[in-house]
Amino acid sequence: MPLRILCILTLIGLSGCHDANSPDKKTALVQVGVVTLKSQPFTYTSDLTGRTTATLTSSVLPQVGGIIQRRLFKEGDEVKAGQPLYQIDPSSFKATYDQAAATLQSAKALVIADCQQARRYSILVKEQGVSQQNADNATATCGEDRASVAxxxxxxxxxxxNLGWTRITAPISGRIGISTVTPGALVTADQTTALTTITALDSMYVDLTRSSVDLLQLRKRALATNSSTLDVTLTLEDGSVYPEKGKLELTEVSVDEATGSVTLRALFPNGQHILLPGMFVHASVDEGVIENAILAPQQAITRDPKGNATAMVVDANNKVVVRNVITSATSGEDYLIVSGLQAGDRVIVEGTTKVSAGEVVKPVETRLSATSSTTQGAA
Known part of the structure; x- marks a missing residue:
């Protein structure tokens, strides 16, 4: 009896060992979090630096020389075109004007006398009351007198x-700066030092610089949007965002050989006069919209030992596939994908360290935080 029981227990043990090592036993699949990629519109922007420049500025210079009698404005005020700014002593110019007026009156009186004589001679010469020579001389004298009047x-x-120039007026409308002269100062018509400067502040240029290579990409994206101008957003020196958006107006026609850069000019409205000439600013240029862009979460993109960007994708058979990808820019928590991924791909964002290429996994859709659809700069 004991021997029979021993045999039965041995058979049971062998059976248990066979079940434990059976290849038919299914192992649990590794669970990974995935995000299914979708195409979406994507606004491509670039960050540039630049300085503000006045759209219109004018130096106030005298047209005639003399002593400044009065200054007719307050420094820093808004002035209108044609508004009087300085008064130069007009005494000598007034005397010259009066003298010229008197000379003109004398010439006009001489015309009356000589031309009446010429008319009388023209009648008398027909009656042979005067010679033809005298009549011709009288006519010539009348003509000379008329030319003298002119x-x-x-x-x-x-x-x-010249008398009018003794009152110096504003050539343009804008804000007037500091005066370089005071009443009693002597100014000359050929001086190069401005009496003051007027700057129009209602609109402002922002001159930006970028490489010529980037400019080629900018033009391609601009053409893709069918837009002649691109929106520009400013960030001021204190970190605040300027409330008005500007438009990219023009591009310099040549490349700086020393730096390989090109100057871009944007125009901004400046009704509140927040922008002043010479400010250093940061600008974001909306270079174009990619209608069917592919954005992948940054945690889905890893680097291989060579530094190449890769992503793990779960295929239709739930098998892990490693793909090489090329990224172009960042947008919030995403990368803009140039190649390697497409809409509908399921990329692994959680559990990448627990799986390897070719392994069958259990994908679970993961919902990440909302991402922006605007790029923050080239990667």
Missing amino acids: EKAAALESAKI
């Missing part, structure tokens, strides 16, 4: 202009 009238107009 000359004196031009001199009077010149004197009038």
Whole structure:
């Protein structure tokens, strides 16, 4: 009896060992978190630096020389085109004007006398009351007197202009700066030092620099949007965002040989006069919209030992496939994918360290935080 029991227990043990080592026993699949990629519109932007420049500025210079009698404005005020700014002593110019006016009146009186004589001679010469020579001389004298009147009238107009220039007016509208002269100062018509400067602040240029290589990409994206101008957003020196958006107006026609860069100019409205000439700013240029862009979460992209970007993708058979990818830019928590991934791909974002290529896994869709659809700069 004991021997029979021993045999039965031995058979049971062998059976248990066979079950434990059976290849038909199914092992549990590794669970991974995946995100299914979708195509979506993507606004490509680039960050540039630059400085503000006034759209219109004018130096105020005297047209005639003399002593400054009065300053007719307050420094820092808004002035209108044609508004008086300085008064130069007009005494000598007024005397010159009066003299020219008197000379003109004398010339006009001489015209009346000589031309009346010429008319009388033209009648008398028919009756042989005067010689033809005298009649011709009288006619010539009348013509000379008329020419003299025109000359004196031009001199009077010149004197009038010079007299008007003794009151210096604003050539443009804008904010006027510091005056370099005070009443009593002597100014000359040929001086190069401006009396003051007027700057128009209602709109402002922002000059940006970027490499010529990037400019080629900018133009391609701009053409893709069918837009002649691109939106530009400014960040000021204190970190605040300028409330108005600008437009990219023009591009310099040549490349700086020393730096390989090109200057871009954007125009911004400046009704509140927040922007002043010479400010250093950061600008974000909306270079174009990619209608069917592929964005992949950053945690789905890893680097191989050679530094190449890779992603683990779960195929239709739930098998892990490693793909080489190329990224172009970042957008929030995502990468913009240039190649290697497409819409519908399931990329692994959780559990990448627990699986390897060719392994069958259990994919679970993972919902990540909302991502932005605007790039933050080239990667």
